[in-house]
Amino acid sequence: MNTEPYIVLSAILFTIGCIGVLVRRNAIVVFMCVELMLNASNLALVTFAKANGNLEGQVAAFFVMVVAAAEVVVGLAIIMTIFRTRRSASVDDASLLKY
Amino acid sequence: MIAFWVLAPLMVAAALGILFVRKAVHAALLLAVVMISLAVLYAALDAPFLFAVQIIVYTGAILMLFLFVLMLVGVDASDSVVETIRAQRVLATIAGLLFGGTVIVGLAQVSFGTMVGLDQAQPDGNVPALADLLFSKYVFAFETTSALLITAAIGAMVLAHRERITPKAGQAELAAGRMRDYAATGKHPGPLPAPGVFARANAVDTPALLPDGTAEPTSVSRVLAARGTVRSAPALADDIETVQESLGVTPEEAPEVSGKSGAAATPEEDQ
Numbered sequence: 001m002n003t004e005p006y007i008v009l010s011a012i013l014f015t016i017g018c019i020g021v022l023v024r025r026n027a028i029v030v031f032m033c034v035e036l037m038l039n040a041s042n043l044a045l046v047t048f049a050k051a052n053g054n055l056e057g058q059v060a061a062f063f064v065m066v067v068a069a070a071e072v073v074v075g076l077a078i079i080m081t082i083f084r085t086r087r088s089a090s091v092d093d094a095s096l097l098k099y
Numbered sequence: 100m101i102a103f104w105v106l107a108p109l110m111v112a113a114a115l116g117i118l119f120v121r122k123a124v125h126a127a128l129l130l131a132v133v134m135i136s137l138a139v140l141y142a143a144l145d146a147p148f149l150f151a152v153q154i155i156v157y158t159g160a161i162l163m164l165f166l167f168v169l170m171l172v173g174v175d176a177s178d179s180v181v182e183t184i185r186a187q188r189v190l191a192t193i194a195g196l197l198f199g200g201t202v203i204v205g206l207a208q209v210s211f212g213t214m215v216g217l218d219q220a221q222p223d224g225n226v227p228a229l230a231d232l233l234f235s236k237y238v239f240a241f242e243t244t245s246a247l248l249i250t251a252a253i254g255a256m257v258l259a260h261r262e263r264i265t266p267k268a269g270q271a272e273l274a275a276g277r278m279r280d281y282a283a284t285g286k287h288p289g290p291l292p293a294p295g296v297f298a299r300a301n302a303v304d305t306p307a308l309l310p311d312g313t314a315e316p317t318s319v320s321r322v323l324a325a326r327g328t329v330r331s332a333p334a335l336a337d338d339i340e341t342v343q344e345s346l347g348v349t350p351e352e353a354p355e356v357s358g359k360s361g362a363a364a365t366p367e368e369d370q
Contacts, residue, residue, distance in 0.1 A: 015199030053215030
């Protein structure tokens, strides 16, 4: 069983997540792309756990999942608050700090 | 490796779909495909605990949260195509592809070798071995996680909470407000008209017809109008001649058709 395909898949998913964060305008979709990047890094961690024969990678992936759950809760609450005051979920509309 | 070669193209396709679909709900469903495929890959990589956690936490909790927020924000909230920064989309794509190329070229320089396997590391199975690590070496990080989760929960409650600054309107206030609107702007105080129900269509996307034959816009749901799926009354009446022919009825002896003739009439004729 080779390690490389898993790592390359992880890199591809991470890249797609990166492009999504830069390209998409809807704040919720941007957030989903962040989740995609976290998932891609998790895949690399789990692969390395098996490649190196110890479980530290799996523990790290577990902690990433916990932090991702907390991050999603707070992030979506922030998006909700912005939507409630500005009636828009677009990242372009929240530009008050610019001027 | 069979699971990998089946799932990897699927995952890349679904992830690319997230970049291109217009609607956020579709992006969420494609993300679910990626996450469930990842869970299967975890199972193939000797991580049954993470397989379960991935499905329960990611697809179960996080994606449901995404869908809840999408429902609250409005399903029709799709991306705007206007670029605030000029050529940002193209530049971002180029930068992303350059990043991906760099990572893959960098990975190609490294030789990882074959996998050692986890048989040595987890003699009594995956979950006891992970528990050993979590509650001995990583116990402090584990405890800190609980603080993080409590902070996140309280933060979400604070952010989502809204103080009521005006008193809640009761039935009497609502009725008084409706009459005030009627006096000020002439807005009808009663309920909105029901959608039109005709012999050929009994769906709610058919607008009711006014006595002069024009469609009443308030009789169909605002959401249907925004989606552009409201049927027009003249469109319903368009093939009335063919129906009459098939029934063997001549237009003279047929009962008066509201809609076809009435839709052409202008409202001014009544005045």
